[in-house]
Amino acid sequence: MVLEACVILIDNSSHSRNGDFAPNRFLSQIDSISFIAGTKIQQNRVNTVGILSMSGRRPNLVLAPTNDVGQVLIATNKIQIEGKMDLISSIEIAQLSLKHRSNKEHAQRIVMFVASPLEEKKEDLEKIGSQLRKASISLDVVSFGETERNEEKLSALIDNANSGDNCHLLSVPTSSGIILADQIQGSGIFSSSSGGMGGDFGSGYGGDYGGGMVDPNVDPELAMVLQMSLEEERQRQSRLRQENSNENKNTNNETETNQQGQKEEGKKGMELEETEKELQNSNENENNEQGEEMDMFSQLEGLTEEEQMEYIMKMSLQEMDSKELEQLGINEDEDEKEKDPEVQNALQDEDLVDSILLSLPGVDPENEQITETIKNIKEEKENNEEKENDQKKEK
Amino acid sequence: MTEFVDLINSIDLKNSECLNSEPNQEITNILKEDEDTNFITSDTDEQLLVNIQFKQKVRVHSIIVRAEGDGTGPQMMKVFQNQFSFGFEEAQSLKPTHKFKLIKRAITEGKLIRFKMVRFSNVGSLHLFFENNLGGGKVTKIKQITVVGVPLETANISKIQSVEEKK
Numbered sequence: 001m002v003l004e005a006c007v008i009l010i011d012n013s014s015h016s017r018n019g020d021f022a023p024n025r026f027l028s029q030i031d032s033i034s035f036i037a038g039t040k041i042q043q044n045r046v047n048t049v050g051i052l053s054m055s056g057r058r059p060n061l062v063l064a065p066t067n068d069v070g071q072v073l074i075a076t077n078k079i080q081i082e083g084k085m086d087l088i089s090s091i092e093i094a095q096l097s098l099k100h101r102s103n104k105e106h107a108q109r110i111v112m113f114v115a116s117p118l119e120e121k122k123e124d125l126e127k128i129g130s131q132l133r134k135a136s137i138s139l140d141v142v143s144f145g146e147t148e149r150n151e152e153k154l155s156a157l158i159d160n161a162n163s164g165d166n167c168h169l170l171s172v173p174t175s176s177g178i179i180l181a182d183q184i185q186g187s188g189i190f191s192s193s194s195g196g197m198g199g200d201f202g203s204g205y206g207g208d209y210g211g212g213m214v215d216p217n218v219d220p221e222l223a224m225v226l227q228m229s230l231e232e233e234r235q236r237q238s239r240l241r242q243e244n245s246n247e248n249k250n251t252n253n254e255t256e257t258n259q260q261g262q263k264e265e266g267k268k269g270m271e272l273e274e275t276e277k278e279l280q281n282s283n284e285n286e287n288n289e290q291g292e293e294m295d296m297f298s299q300l301e302g303l304t305e306e307e308q309m310e311y312i313m314k315m316s317l318q319e320m321d322s323k324e325l326e327q328l329g330i331n332e333d334e335d336e337k338e339k340d341p342e343v344q345n346a347l348q349d350e351d352l353v354d355s356i357l358l359s360l361p362g363v364d365p366e367n368e369q370i371t372e373t374i375k376n377i378k379e380e381k382e383n384n385e386e387k388e389n390d391q392k393k394e395k
Numbered sequence: 396m397t398e399f400v401d402l403i404n405s406i407d408l409k410n411s412e413c414l415n416s417e418p419n420q421e422i423t424n425i426l427k428e429d430e431d432t433n434f435i436t437s438d439t440d441e442q443l444l445v446n447i448q449f450k451q452k453v454r455v456h457s458i459i460v461r462a463e464g465d466g467t468g469p470q471m472m473k474v475f476q477n478q479f480s481f482g483f484e485e486a487q488s489l490k491p492t493h494k495f496k497l498i499k500r501a502i503t504e505g506k507l508i509r510f511k512m513v514r515f516s517n518v519g520s521l522h523l524f525f526e527n528n529l530g531g532g533k534v535t536k537i538k539q540i541t542v543v544g545v546p547l548e549t550a551n552i553s554k555i556q557s558v559e560e561k562k
Contacts, residue, residue: 098481099482104410130439130440132441133415133438134415134438134439134440134442135414135482135483136414136485163417163418163439164418164419164440166418199530
């Protein structure tokens with residue numbers, strides 16, 4: 001994945017008013033710029049794109065390199081058509097802008113649109129080409145509208161700037177019905193360096209949020225993390241399924257809904273494995289409870305809308321069975337009590353409870369709620385004792 | 396008397412670069428110790444610009460430039476320090492801290508080229524502009540560059556370790 005800072009040079013001279021590229025040369029450049037900027041930033045979120053207008057009183061850096069595509073689109077609206085193109089100064093200003101880029105690790109690139117007949121001498125162009133090469137700046141030129149007249153000069157420029165095939169000249173001949181952005185997309189210049197993720201700007205964005213797998217070439221570390229969490233999820237799923245099949249049926253629910261619940265979970269589990277997008281949320285520091293909660297929600301995501309509605313209806317109609325309660329982190333009273341014997345014993349001791357309550361600020365021991373809760377605790381304690389006695393009798 | 400050392404460990408290789416070198420050549424060719432099989436060769440013309448970034452401030456005592464004796468070795472070397480975004484335009488317009496005219500013996504035998512240490516007492520980055528070569532040809536080649544000096548007692552970021560690692 002190429003880390004790149006790019007400055008796009010737009011030809012906003014009067015020659016761009018020409019309508020041979022619909023709607024006119026200038027607007028087709030704007031169109032292409034949004035495509036190029038989108039592709040580059042989609043390839044790598046940290047790539048930066050800037051825009052410089054070449055014509056007018058002087059070349060003007062309309063947008064300093066940024067990785068925000070929105071800013072690119074806004075900036076293109078500010079450019080006016082005026083004057084004549086000044087190629088040499090534009091390239092020099094672009095070079096300066098790249099030199100002062102914020103992240104020195106970015107490779108430097110200039111993309112230049114040429115739609116007017118060049119007046120500069122060939123030697124000057126060769127000189128500036130060499131200057132770019134020395135500063136390790138790669139140059140791409142999109143020539144359209146005046147291709148034959150500029151062919152020789154632009155080839156000389158590219159040849160001098162080229163070192164190891166990093167510079168390209170794309171000449172788009174004038175013919176009816178050609179859309180500049182399509183030609184650029186088809187040529188693959190702007191996607192070639194990254195290994196084929198470019199070329200389809202629209203779905204690229206969708207893919208980013210919708211969650212296809214990350215290309216391991218693109219970001220090996222992220223791919224590895226995703227794989228690890230995939231493995232963990234699979235293990236957890238298989239463990240849960242085993243627990244579910246081993247658990248006894250509870251008194252609360254009908255066996256049918258229980259089985260249905262199991263089947264649904266099984267289905268969800270499989271869908272979880274199939275759809276990997278949940279894992280983009282995976283956090284290595286998840287504890288078990290959190291993981292199970294997310295597991296629940298991510299399972300919901302995995303179902304289609306219909307199935308989700310079905311599931312929600314079922315949930316609201318029936319009392320939730322204890323398995324699912326557990327998954328949500330709510331444990332039934334019995335389980336809780338069994339878990340902490342010390343606390344239970346302490347609670348049994350009436351005097352101790354009274355004294356604790358007295359010491360708490362704002363608690364009125366006479367308060368109804370409190371007396372009731374204490375009663376409940378006592379009753380359950382008695383129930384527990386009864387159960388124990390029953391079990392002993394059975395033995 | 397402080398000992399002067401090869402400052403190779405203080406060099407931040409990641410942020411050092413060589414401009415106008417042939418593509419696919421890396422700065423480690425000349426800054427890392429190796430058997431001199433790797434060169435830096437100039438590309439578009441005979442000029443080379445080596446930007447060396449240090450991990451901490453250093454005092455530079457001298458420098459050794461090694462090259463072949465066949466005329467591709469550099470001749471005029473201009474030394475700048477602590478510059479930001481240093482390119483060929485700046486190299487040709489700014490006044491260097493030091494200017495050296497290298498001789499063939501110095502580069503083939505790897506002799507120490509002494510700097511005036513008072514001028515190089517607080518160096519964060521060193522920029523070497525090789526303007527031309529001994530033979531006058533279009534290609535300049537450098538085998539190895541060694542910077543000799545002493546690091547100043549400022550924090551060396553690379554030495555910061557987490558507590559667990561130390562245990």
